[in-house]
Amino acid sequence: ETDVVLPRQLAKRKVPSRLCDALDRTPNSPFYGIISRYSDQKDKKSAAVVRDTAIQNMINQSFSNPLGALYNFKGSTTQPADLKAMYDSLVSFWSIVKEVFPDAWGKDPRKSRLMHSAGIQGMGHLMDRMLMKFDDPLDETDKNKIKTILEQMAPHCRWMEGTWGGIGLDWNQIESTTRSIRLLSDELMRIYNETRSR
Numbered sequence: 001e002t003d004v005v006l007p008r009q010l011a012k013r014k015v016p017s018r019l020c021d022a023l024d025r026t027p028n029s030p031f032y033g034i035i036s037r038y039s040d041q042k043d044k045k046s047a048a049v050v051r052d053t054a055i056q057n058m059i060n061q062s063f064s065n066p067l068g069a070l071y072n073f074k075g076s077t078t079q080p081a082d083l084k085a086m087y088d089s090l091v092s093f094w095s096i097v098k099e100v101f102p103d104a105w106g107k108d109p110r111k112s113r114l115m116h117s118a119g120i121q122g123m124g125h126l127m128d129r130m131l132m133k134f135d136d137p138l139d140e141t142d143k144n145k146i147k148t149i150l151e152q153m154a155p156h157c158r159w160m161e162g163t164w165g166g167i168g169l170d171w172n173q174i175e176s177t178t179r180s181i182r183l184l185s186d187e188l189m190r191i192y193n194e195t196r197s198r
Helices: 012-025 038-043 052-064 083-100 117-131 140-156 178-197
Strands: none
Touching: 012 052, 012 083, 052 083, 052 117, 083 117, 083 140, 117 178, 140 178
């Protein structure tokens, strides 16, 4: 269950920030305690390794794109956004990511590009693609299918060492630039598509 209260009525521009806060403060979230937020700087935890802007950008891209995993929950002029459903989808997917990549999870982004803003956004694009194929909410069978796909992709991912094969970039050459994020996103999609075609 979600411990953080998510309001029914909320301006769309505030949705990414509120979800980011819930992901950081709720114990069942894979991001619990590891998001670095500007408002927390005075009491910054050493475990806070993911920038809040990276999480919010990932949520916003999914929330704004008609093909995004969160788009169907954004509501309308007469229907409020369903933040609970968005939160549940984010927790389901990213919990699997954490489980599949335990060594790269929770590390300083200088040591793990999975925790880097480029990694978060790249995996966010992958989330959008993967969750399109499943009904909401995800059941255990669906979660196991997603986990199996990510496990098949894992040997080709270079979060902490090595070179990304399809783009020829070393793991630590991935940066927070539009070009780098696009290249990483495309590479993750290539790996995903090749995995699915086997």
